Amino acid sequence: MAIRKSNYESYDYKEFWEDNKRIYEDKSERLALKKMMAGLKTDSRIFLDIGCGYGRLFNEYMNFKNIIMVDYSLKGLKTARDNVRKFLKNDEQKLSSVYFVAANATSLPFKSDCIDFLLTVRVIHHLNSPEKYFNEVCRILRNEGLYFLEFANKRNLKNILRYFIGKMDTSPFNLIPSQIGETILNFHPKYIANFLHERNFIIKRLISVSNFRSELLKRCIGTKFLLLFESMYQNFFSSISIGPSIFLKSVLHKKEAGKNFYKFTDSKINSSNVLSNDNAGKSLSKKYLKINICDILICPCCKKENLLFEKSKIFCTSCKKIFSIEDGIYNFKN
Numbered sequence: 363m364a365i366r367k368s369n370y371e372s373y374d375y376k377e378f379w380e381d382n383k384r385i386y387e388d389k390s391e392r393l394a395l396k397k398m399m400a401g402l403k404t405d406s407r408i409f410l411d412i413g414c415g416y417g418r419l420f421n422e423y424m425n426f427k428n429i430i431m432v433d434y435s436l437k438g439l440k441t442a443r444d445n446v447r448k449f450l451k452n453d454e455q456k457l458s459s460v461y462f463v464a465a466n467a468t469s470l471p472f473k474s475d476c477i478d479f480l481l482t483v484r485v486i487h488h489l490n491s492p493e494k495y496f497n498e499v500c501r502i503l504r505n506e507g508l509y510f511l512e513f514a515n516k517r518n519l520k521n522i523l524r525y526f527i528g529k530m531d532t533s534p535f536n537l538i539p540s541q542i543g544e545t546i547l548n549f550h551p552k553y554i555a556n557f558l559h560e561r562n563f564i565i566k567r568l569i570s571v572s573n574f575r576s577e578l579l580k581r582c583i584g585t586k587f588l589l590l591f592e593s594m595y596q597n598f599f600s601s602i603s604i605g606p607s608i609f610l611k612s613v614l615h616k617k618e619a620g621k622n623f624y625k626f627t628d629s630k631i632n633s634s635n636v637l638s639n640d641n642a643g644k645s646l647s648k649k650y651l652k653i654n655i656c657d658i659l660i661c662p663c664c665k666k667e668n669l670l671f672e673k674s675k676i677f678c679t680s681c682k683k684i685f686s687i688e689d690g691i692y693n694f695k696n
């Protein structure tokens with residue numbers, strides 16, 4: 363199934379969030395992220411946001427010492443860079459450890475085993491080849507690295523109800539991703555879990571998010587109360603994972619496959635299967651070390667490390683591809 367690539371170069375994604383219609387979704391997502399990242403040591407290592415957009419979620423992970431923001435859209439990255447500057451109040455030292463990289467999520471310009479924390483929110487529904495993206499995540503994440511993923515859930519309560527009253531033809535229960543419009547795919551939680559299990563990830567936590575997303579509820583009850591219900595019932599909805607958006611926290615065990623996998627059942631998810639070890643990632647802590655981004659970049663085309671950096675150009679001496687550095691953005695788009 364091929365979906366049309368969304369064009370974030372011409373679309374104002376910032377406006378999508380800033381028109382005040384999605385405060386409930388934005389805050390619900392932050393609630394989930396806070397739960398997933400609580401207690402993590404931020405004093406070292408590398409945090410990577412793939413498909414960071416304009417940096418909407420930057421303040422949720424800004425305490426990590428080395429941050430890399432990746433997106434395919436140069437427009438998004440430029441806005442992200444300006445946002446980050448605002449969030450960090452022009453603190454030049456801190457700003458020097460935030461990097462901006464334009465690249466395709468399915469072919470990343472990073473060395474293997476170099477990333478400690480990886481986040482992707484609202485992106486995989488745009489990918490024609492989620493498997494290539496998952497392979498890349500698995501390649502660049504270190505053993506025991508943490509992976510935070512959000513995806514649109516096709517088996518959500520609204521779809522289930524619409525299916526049972528005959529307003530939706532395709533079953534929300536089958537594992538095949540469902541296409542919404544021309545550019546978006548929704549996934550069954552088990553489908554995503556299979557991708558992760560095949561690559562030796564262990565799912566530590568699942569959070570069902572934006573469980574009360576409805577224009578009618580927003581109008582009648584108001585965002586404030588919806589958020590109150592969201593915080594009260596997020597755990598309940600997570601146990602059956604029927605929210606429209608699912609956040610997963612998983613840990614990669616590169617050498618230790620096949621243990622303790624989070625098990626999904628088709629219609630009902632047993633919350634007791636969710637492993638509760640939220641300490642993963644704490645063991646990663648090490649004395650603060652600022653990275654030099656050039657040390658971990660590789661050519662996204664031939665995957666060789668032979669890159670030569672000049673003021674505004676990056677040359678791959680292996681495959682002869684030329685990339686650029688524009689306004690502090692490492693541009694590996696091709």
Ligand SMILES: C[S@@+](CC[C@H](N)C(=O)[O-])C[C@H]1O[C@@H](n2cnc3c(N)ncnc32)[C@H](O)[C@@H]1O
Nearest residue numbers: 370413414415418433434435466467483484488
């Ligand atoms: C819906 S926005 C989400 C942005 C951000 N994660 C957030 O939640 O606010 C999707 C982002 O994914 C980026 N994107 C889509 N396909 C991509 C790809 N193949 N590689 C890198 N980024 C991609 C888009 O440019 C866009 O900024």
